Each structure stands twice: as C-alpha cells, then as structure tokens.
Amino acid sequence: MSDDADADNTERTAPVRGKRPAQGEPVIDRAFSILHSFDPSHRHLGLNELSRRAGLPVSSTLRIARQLMSWGALERDEHGRFCIGVRLYELAASAPRGHGIRNVALPFLHDLAEATRQHVLLAVRDGHEAILLERISDHQAMPVLYHVGGRLPLHSTGVGLALLAFESSQFRESYLSRSLVRMPEQQPVDATQLRRLIAEIRREKSVIFRRRVPTPILSVAAPVWGADEQLAGAISVVVPDDGYDPRRLLPALQTSSKSLSRVLGAGLPAVPPGDE
Structure with a gap:
C-alpha cells in the first residue's frame, strides 16, 4: 500500500483532536521534528515517510501535520504528499x-x-x-x-x-x-x-x-x-x-x-x- 493510501486510511480513522501527550516529547518538539524532516532531497513526503523521518507514530504525525497545515507551515501537493508551506518563508523573512x-x-x-x-x-x-x-x-x-x-x-x-x-x-x-x-x-x-x-x-x-x-x-x-x-x-x-x-x-x-x-x-x- 502506498504512502498516499495509508494517509487516506489514517485520515479516516485517526482522531483529529490533539492534546499534549501524557509522556514523551512536547508537541512543539514533535512539530519541529516533522519540519526538520524536509530537506533539498526530500521536499515532498508521504505520510509514512514523514512519520519515519520524524521518528513519530503515523497517527501523531498526521495530527500534528494537520495543525501545521492550518497555520500554513505545511501544504499538500496534488498527490497528497506534504511539503513546506510558504508561511514559513514569510516568517523566516522577518528574521x-x-x-x-x-x-x-x-x-x-x-x-x-x-x-x-x-x-x-x-x-x-x-x-x-x-x-x-x-x-x-x-x-x-x-x-x-x-x-x-x-x-x-x-x-x-x-x-x-x-x-x-x-x-x-x-x-x-x-x-x-x-x-x-x-x-x-x-x-x-x-x-x-x-x-x-x-x-x-x-x-x-x-x-x-x-x-x-x-x-x-x-x-x-x-x-x-x-x-x-x-x-x-x-x-x-x-x-x-x-x-x-x-x-x-x-x-x-x-x-x-x-x-x-x-x-x-x-x-x-x-x-x-x-x-x-
């Protein structure tokens, strides 16, 4: 099964309401782990690959990726893969x-x-x-x-x-x-x-x-x-x-x-x- 199919299946079954986990990394650390998964050789990542590179469960990766998308930090291409959003460029330009x-x-x-x-x-x-x-x-x-x-x-x-x-x-x-x-x-x-x-x-x-x-x-x-x-x-x-x-x-x-x-x-x- 492809990453895109896995993403669709997980999206139908995974809860979308996220709370800070009872233990483990804070949500902000997990979010940065997801963002740092992208590099010039990995500009577009399916859900499974993003989960693997971030070192997070698929369900957590999807939940946090959705939150990042709502802020414009991530986007999805026509194939459903995640990529860095232009909002991050806008913020970086203010540094x-x-x-x-x-x-x-x-x-x-x-x-x-x-x-x-x-x-x-x-x-x-x-x-x-x-x-x-x-x-x-x-x-x-x-x-x-x-x-x-x-x-x-x-x-x-x-x-x-x-x-x-x-x-x-x-x-x-x-x-x-x-x-x-x-x-x-x-x-x-x-x-x-x-x-x-x-x-x-x-x-x-x-x-x-x-x-x-x-x-x-x-x-x-x-x-x-x-x-x-x-x-x-x-x-x-x-x-x-x-x-x-x-x-x-x-x-x-x-x-x-x-x-x-x-x-x-x-x-x-x-x-x-x-x-x-």
Missing part, C-alpha cells in the same frame, strides 16, 4: 539576522559576483554551524555543495572559518574541544592545526581555504561586522582551484566586507573582539 543583513548585503554580493563570475556567499552562525543566507552564482559557475538555507560546517568551509575565527575565545574553545571531522572528506581534524589556522585568519582578517573533493575549490572569505562591533556574518568568493591566485580576490572581497560592515554600523576595530 533580523537573516533577511535584514541579506537585503543590505545584496548590492555588495552582486558586485563581487560580477567581478568573479563564480559564486559569492553570505552566511551567519547558528549554534555550531553556519547558515547560508544567500548565494549568487554565474550560470557558468562550477558546482558547489551548499544551497541557500542550508547549513555549513564552521571548520571546513571558507565562510565558516571566517565566522569561527572571529567569534569569542570562549566559543572557539568550546567548539575546538569537540571531535571534529572535515567535510565532505570525512577526515578527522587536528585541533592543533586548526588553532594555528584560526590564529592566522585573525592576523590576516581573511580566509584562504582549499578543498580537493568532490572538485577542487578555492574559497576566500572575510568577516562582516555590525553595530557595537559585533560579528554579523561573513562573505566569501568560491572559484575553481585551478591555479587561481587568491591574492587577486582578496582586495575586492575585503573592500566589500568593510563597506558592508560600515553600512551595518560597524567602526571596524583594529583588534577584532574575542582576544580576552
């Missing part, structure tokens, strides 16, 4: 750290993209990862791994390293105390070497990062500062690593990062915050 900085940064990102004809990225930190807010790509640009709205590792991407290096020393030490794996190579990271790299990035106020797989890339990145000299995000340029001299990219990148920082209200301190 000051996301939509706000993105709108201000767009002219600078377009200038960089025009100069490089490859990829220009804007990201902010969220917990132990970076979130890609915008990526402007030329139609002839090389393939890249990360999509807008996706999460990037801080320690193995250029824009992630720019964020990690200029966070507080307390955050950096907490991050470096974890067991880290370089992505996508799945290779263990030497914390001592990573500390040396971070120290170099802080001295130079920019990142030069190379990755060999799945295709050789060169990423040059720089931090972006906001009001009160707070780290607001980071921008990067990603090009094929085929003999391209990163020093050709740095002047334009640093000019853009400084200009964007000033627009965001930064005074650009000579010594970056975090050197307690």
Whole structure:
C-alpha cells in the first residue's frame, strides 16, 4: 500500500483532536521534528515517510501535520504528499539576522559576483554551524555543495572559518574541544592545526581555504561586522582551484566586507573582539 493510501486510511480513522501527550516529547518538539524532516532531497513526503523521518507514530504525525497545515507551515501537493508551506518563508523573512543583513548585503554580493563570475556567499552562525543566507552564482559557475538555507560546517568551509575565527575565545574553545571531522572528506581534524589556522585568519582578517573533493575549490572569505562591533556574518568568493591566485580576490572581497560592515554600523576595530 502506498504512502498516499495509508494517509487516506489514517485520515479516516485517526482522531483529529490533539492534546499534549501524557509522556514523551512536547508537541512543539514533535512539530519541529516533522519540519526538520524536509530537506533539498526530500521536499515532498508521504505520510509514512514523514512519520519515519520524524521518528513519530503515523497517527501523531498526521495530527500534528494537520495543525501545521492550518497555520500554513505545511501544504499538500496534488498527490497528497506534504511539503513546506510558504508561511514559513514569510516568517523566516522577518528574521533580523537573516533577511535584514541579506537585503543590505545584496548590492555588495552582486558586485563581487560580477567581478568573479563564480559564486559569492553570505552566511551567519547558528549554534555550531553556519547558515547560508544567500548565494549568487554565474550560470557558468562550477558546482558547489551548499544551497541557500542550508547549513555549513564552521571548520571546513571558507565562510565558516571566517565566522569561527572571529567569534569569542570562549566559543572557539568550546567548539575546538569537540571531535571534529572535515567535510565532505570525512577526515578527522587536528585541533592543533586548526588553532594555528584560526590564529592566522585573525592576523590576516581573511580566509584562504582549499578543498580537493568532490572538485577542487578555492574559497576566500572575510568577516562582516555590525553595530557595537559585533560579528554579523561573513562573505566569501568560491572559484575553481585551478591555479587561481587568491591574492587577486582578496582586495575586492575585503573592500566589500568593510563597506558592508560600515553600512551595518560597524567602526571596524583594529583588534577584532574575542582576544580576552
């Protein structure tokens, strides 16, 4: 029996009045488990697959999915499969750290993209990862791994390293105390070497990062500062690593990062915050 048939049968038999379960996860946690089941490879999910990916019973998945649909957070396509609703995009657009900085940064990102004809990225930190807010790509640009709205590792991407290096020393030490794996190579990271790299990035106020797989890339990145000299995000340029001299990219990148920082209200301190 297909997921769609299961969904129809469950809809006829499952109770629609939901109360907080007597035990287990709160309803809001279950709702986020359902929403986090979707990703770029799973944009449309039948009920059974949604239940499996969320780790919830089918009846609970259906009940909560209906509630999310009533708020516009989920929708159903012509085949009855669930997908993310546009209401979530509307809400996400109100996030000051996301939509706000993105709108201000767009002219600078377009200038960089025009100069490089490859990829220009804007990201902010969220917990132990970076979130890609915008990526402007030329139609002839090389393939890249990360999509807008996706999460990037801080320690193995250029824009992630720019964020990690200029966070507080307390955050950096907490991050470096974890067991880290370089992505996508799945290779263990030497914390001592990573500390040396971070120290170099802080001295130079920019990142030069190379990755060999799945295709050789060169990423040059720089931090972006906001009001009160707070780290607001980071921008990067990603090009094929085929003999391209990163020093050709740095002047334009640093000019853009400084200009964007000033627009965001930064005074650009000579010594970056975090050197307690």
